[in-house]
Amino acid sequence: MNKDPKPILSVCVYCGSQPGRDPTHIQAARILGNSIADHGLQLVYGGGTRGIMGAVASGVLSGGGHVTGIIPEFLMDKEATRHSLGQLDELIVTADMHERKHKMFDRADAFVALPGGIGTLEEIVEIMTWAQLGRHRKPMIFGNINGFWTPMLELLQHMRDQGFVHTAHLVQPLVIDRAEDIVPAILAAAAEKGREGEAEIISRL
Template sequence: MPADFSRPAASICVFCGARPGKDPAHAEAGRATGRMIAANGWRLVYGAGDVGLMGEVARSAQTAGAATFGVIPTHLMRAEVGKRDLTTLVITEDMHERKKVMFMNSDAIVVLPGGAGSLDEFFEVLTWAQIGLHRKPIFLLNEQGYWQPLIGLLDHIVDQGFADASMLGLFSPVADVAALQAALRAALS
């Protein structure tokens, strides 16, 4: 049977902010993530916005030649400036469907800096892993220590007996895009 070259080696779901944040290092990490995905021949799966870190990741991935798979609910097309020049654009009815489609079309999950939406996305895939619904690798890009308070909170949850310590092994914080690339390569090989 001939190889299927139409599908990338892997699809990386990136959850991140629809805002740029205050620290320009986060935007650069977003751009570097997009370039890294393309350099590895992977496909970007993301929220289809053209604003904030989402836009940085997508434009960078596209410019570097990556296939892009964007998923956005109808009600956010205007607010997140739905990016129509993607390889694939899926418009969903609601946020729940958006997350499900993104998850189903990815092999690994990466969470860049973001706000409540990014936290919601992270906790949903973490919970699904915790209850045994998937084994996809989850990475927190902890650039500039952005996720350190979240990691501390998760440690506190375990320390207080509201989760088993095994929960902490269901995601991996990585310090920068180089470490993220190495972790993704190891997880996807």
């Protein structure tokens, strides 16, 4: 895994394959998708065509953006992907969840967690774990739409306060409340990491 910051060309979005009960979550997914396309970035996501997943992808596609779906074979029917072949620009079918997650990591320059369930939580936590272990410096964002992630953020702070996040400076996900602010925040964070890297190089000269 590359630990150096790089230009943002693609954004991985973790989110639910169901729509959930709050209609603003679907709306936020479409807004984020449009924003990704408007900024000339590519979407990397779990490949589903339903729920919040489908809304993000349709938002990107309607804006003329590029979408890469990555999905294990056993989920092709469950998430309606097999019946929607041809809608995505690129579809990568993996043997299992582990291969899927690694391909998503390799293809993405930043990570966003929109509302979702256990799978979404597991994915963003793993990315934060890799950051804590110093395996990457890619921006990580909680799209805290209508306060969805607030309980999780409170738990993370509790872990820090209790001394269990031993490299807290490496685990600093951004918390963004509005979908339209997510991509600008990613680009600003990447630019800041780039300046920090340049300053570190100069200090070694």
